[in-house]
Amino acid sequence: MAIQNIVMPQLGESVTEGTIEKWLIKPGDQVKKYDALAEVQTDKVTAELPSSFTGTIGEIIAQEGDTIAVGEIVCTIQIEEAVVSEKTDTNVPKTIEHVTAISSEKSMKTRYSPAVGRLATEYQIDLSQVEGSGASGRITRKDIQKIIDMGAIPRSALQTTEQSTRVASQQAIDEVNLKADSLVQSFSTGDVEIPVSGVRRSIAKNMVTSTQEIPHAWMMMEVDVTDLVSYRDSIKEDFKKKEGYNLTYFAFFVKAVSQALKEFPMMNSQWHGDKIIQKKDINLSIAVATEDALFVPVIHHADDKSIKGIAKEIHELAQKVRNGKLKPEDMQGGTFTVNNTGSFGSVQSMGIINYPQAAILQIESIVKRPVIMNGGMFAARDMVNICLSIDHRILDGLISGKFLARIKEILENTSKESTSIY
Amino acid sequence: MTVLSYMDAITLAMKEEMERDERVFILGEDVGVKGGVFKATQGLYEQFGEERVIDTPLAESAIVGVGVGAAMYGLRPIAEMQFADFIMPAVNQIISEASKIRYRSDNDWSCPMVIRAPFGGGVHGALYHSQSVEAVFANQPGLKIVIPSTPYDAKGLLKAAIRDDDPVLFFEHKRAYRLIKDDVPDDDYTIEIGKADVKREGEDVTVITYGLCVHFALQAAERLEKDGIDVHILDLRTIYPLDQEAIIKAAKKTGKVLLITEDTKEGSVMSEVAAIIAEYALFDLDAPIKRLAGPDVPAMPYAPTMEKFFMMNPEKVEQAIRELAEF
Numbered sequence: 001m002a003i004q005n006i007v008m009p010q011l012g013e014s015v016t017e018g019t020i021e022k023w024l025i026k027p028g029d030q031v032k033k034y035d036a037l038a039e040v041q042t043d044k045v046t047a048e049l050p051s052s053f054t055g056t057i058g059e060i061i062a063q064e065g066d067t068i069a070v071g072e073i074v075c076t077i078q079i080e081e082a083v084v085s086e087k088t089d090t091n092v093p094k095t096i097e098h099v100t101a102i103s104s105e106k107s108m109k110t111r112y113s114p115a116v117g118r119l120a121t122e123y124q125i126d127l128s129q130v131e132g133s134g135a136s137g138r139i140t141r142k143d144i145q146k147i148i149d150m151g152a153i154p155r156s157a158l159q160t161t162e163q164s165t166r167v168a169s170q171q172a173i174d175e176v177n178l179k180a181d182s183l184v185q186s187f188s189t190g191d192v193e194i195p196v197s198g199v200r201r202s203i204a205k206n207m208v209t210s211t212q213e214i215p216h217a218w219m220m221m222e223v224d225v226t227d228l229v230s231y232r233d234s235i236k237e238d239f240k241k242k243e244g245y246n247l248t249y250f251a252f253f254v255k256a257v258s259q260a261l262k263e264f265p266m267m268n269s270q271w272h273g274d275k276i277i278q279k280k281d282i283n284l285s286i287a288v289a290t291e292d293a294l295f296v297p298v299i300h301h302a303d304d305k306s307i308k309g310i311a312k313e314i315h316e317l318a319q320k321v322r323n324g325k326l327k328p329e330d331m332q333g334g335t336f337t338v339n340n341t342g343s344f345g346s347v348q349s350m351g352i353i354n355y356p357q358a359a360i361l362q363i364e365s366i367v368k369r370p371v372i373m374n375g376g377m378f379a380a381r382d383m384v385n386i387c388l389s390i391d392h393r394i395l396d397g398l399i400s401g402k403f404l405a406r407i408k409e410i411l412e413n414t415s416k417e418s419t420s421i422y
Numbered sequence: 423m424t425v426l427s428y429m430d431a432i433t434l435a436m437k438e439e440m441e442r443d444e445r446v447f448i449l450g451e452d453v454g455v456k457g458g459v460f461k462a463t464q465g466l467y468e469q470f471g472e473e474r475v476i477d478t479p480l481a482e483s484a485i486v487g488v489g490v491g492a493a494m495y496g497l498r499p500i501a502e503m504q505f506a507d508f509i510m511p512a513v514n515q516i517i518s519e520a521s522k523i524r525y526r527s528d529n530d531w532s533c534p535m536v537i538r539a540p541f542g543g544g545v546h547g548a549l550y551h552s553q554s555v556e557a558v559f560a561n562q563p564g565l566k567i568v569i570p571s572t573p574y575d576a577k578g579l580l581k582a583a584i585r586d587d588d589p590v591l592f593f594e595h596k597r598a599y600r601l602i603k604d605d606v607p608d609d610d611y612t613i614e615i616g617k618a619d620v621k622r623e624g625e626d627v628t629v630i631t632y633g634l635c636v637h638f639a640l641q642a643a644e645r646l647e648k649d650g651i652d653v654h655i656l657d658l659r660t661i662y663p664l665d666q667e668a669i670i671k672a673a674k675k676t677g678k679v680l681l682i683t684e685d686t687k688e689g690s691v692m693s694e695v696a697a698i699i700a701e702y703a704l705f706d707l708d709a710p711i712k713r714l715a716g717p718d719v720p721a722m723p724y725a726p727t728m729e730k731f732f733m734m735n736p737e738k739v740e741q742a743i744r745e746l747a748e749f
Contacts (some may be wrong), residue, residue: 115705
């Protein structure tokens with residue numbers, strides 16, 4: 001025995017539903033195929049509902065007066081096994097075959113609509129990894145939209161490589177640049193081979209990163225520091241006696257820079273791809289050289305400190321560098337670098353920016369030079385060049401010029417009368 | 423709000439405009455004493471008299487020709503074609519005169535005229551009483567063609583057409599006259615000519631159509647909703663010039679577009695709609711643009727089975743939407 005459903009038939013064109021007027025049978029009745037089961041009324045006709053099978057009426061699902069949509073079940077009928085098997089033989093395998101045919105048919109898998117093609121390009125979606133829900137495995141616009149909305153975008157291996165390339169390439173560049181010389185070098189007798197130490201390697205790496213990534217631009221200004229020099233010279237001895245360390249010119253410069261940075265916060269920023277971050281703290285990296293290396297310890301919160309405080313910190317950091325006692329935290333958090341190139345006698349230099357900062361300022365040697373003064377007279381003045389390197393992604397000439405001019409103004413107005421070192 | 427049939431809405435629009443503006447008058451075959459073969463002008467002869475509701479001889483060229491002259495001299499004629507099928511003798515007056523006079527006279531003259539015509543099949547009318555003739559006129563700059571689908575739209579658009587300063591062809595589906603009923607506000611409103619209207623919001627398939635087919639689409643959409651297919655329906659309302667912006671927006675919404683017209687397929691209004699979509703929305707399309715239209719045969723047949731084969735119906739629309747949804 002098997003149970004079959006009797007459904008509401010289509011009783012005319014554009015007829016979508018029918019009302020059971022009267023059941024002509026009751027559960028348990030024996031019926032033959034084509035026997036009338038019920039009277040059905042539609043908005044067009046009243047008709048008899050014929051049985052599709054020979055068998056025994058099972059359950060009556062639709063009650064008299066119910067309006068049933070075409071295709072919905074109105075009652076069930078129990079039919080003989082023989083009939084069932086006959087049915088099964090002809091119908092069931094066919095259905096299975098049909099289903100298999102649909103599910104395995106993927107002929108449309110790689111035929112992309114313009115919308116799918118465009119979205120895949122826009123969002124870099126690897127379509128070969130997408131399951132299509134459309135006819136014959138076609139990927140629909142909705143399939144793609146769903147992926148985009150969920151954020152689970154499948155990318156090709158090639159694209160994945162490209163994604164990590166930015167990171168990897170930087171390493172690769174470093175490796176290549178660091179190794180390059182050794183690959184092409186030929187050794188002659190008497191040549192000395194110096195292994196690249198940790199510090200040297202790290203300097204090399206930082207310089208390469210900075211020059212590879214940052215588009216550098218340079219600018220220099222001349223500053224008349226005659227008053228500053230005489231002021232510093234007048235208190236130099238006294239200071240040394242009282243404090244126990246030197247009051248260097250450099251401390252005055254660092255103070256002037258931190259003051260100017262407060263007024264030009266853009267100089268105190270970093271490039272972060274899609275954004276620029278302006279740093280709140282003014283932490284000045286100062287370059288301290290030893291015989292074989294270069295360290296850049298940091299004066300934290302330089303804007304909070306007096307000239308004396310800065311002089312003290314420079315002294316301490318320099319001591320630490322020379323004694324090899326510099327700690328990692330002494331070198332972290334720098335937002336701008338001031339480099340005392342003047343201590344080597346240099347009068348002009350082009351600094352490489354201390355990555356990822358936005359700029360570096362080189363303070364050159366103070367030299368006596370004849371200068372034409374107001375009124376057309378010559379005078380021997382203490383002159384210094386200050387040289388600025390900028391990250392041209394962040395900064396332009398105008399702001400850099402204003403920044404340098406401000407430092408120049410501060411330095412030229414530094415004198416016994418106007419400036420306290422405490 | 424009052425429930426009005428499509429026909430009642432049209433009669434009311436004319437009545438209100440004739441009360442509002444005494445330059446408005448009606449002329450056509452049997453529009454006066456008889457009240458029109460479809461009763462569209464019923465009661466107007468009695469209210470406004472024979473001077474403003476004029477029975478004419480059986481000559482469409484004269485009906486439109488007189489209308490063009492009257493319009494150019496400052497009146498606002500509503501010319502009725504008894505059936506759109508009979509408009510052909512007046513094509514010269516419509517295309518060469520009414521549509522062109524503003525251009526030809528460099529704005530000195532205009533033709534503020536409405537030509538109403540019942541069109542469409544499914545009423546056992548055969549060749550001379552079933553045609554869709556809109557495509558004949560749908561490339562004549564200077565002419566506007568309006569085909570409303572609901573009583574609300576019919577009233578608002580007919581009033582806008584009567585007030586328009588240029589000629590408007592106003593086609594009314596004759597099977598909609600008594601079939602379609604709708605709530606219509608009692609106040610004096612108009613609907614801007616040239617604007618399509620979203621009749622149903624949906625996400626899966628976009629149907630763009632006009633006239634009676636809007637209702638077939640709405641019925642099909644209701645059935646398909648049960649199977650989880652969400653249909654977006656845009657009613658063009660004005661078929662010339664087309665509301666390109668609305669068409670492009672609707673097409674982009676789902677990327678699967680079904681265009682339906684009762685007219686024969688090749689060169690129909692839907693051919694132009696398809697071209698607009700192909701031109702401006704290609705990269706949003708997820709399936710070929712599908713057109714559902716009458717077969718390219720000379721006329722709506724008389725035999726009921728053949729008429730059914732030719733005519734649009736909700737089953738055909740449902741099937742076409744289903745195919746697109748599954749694509």
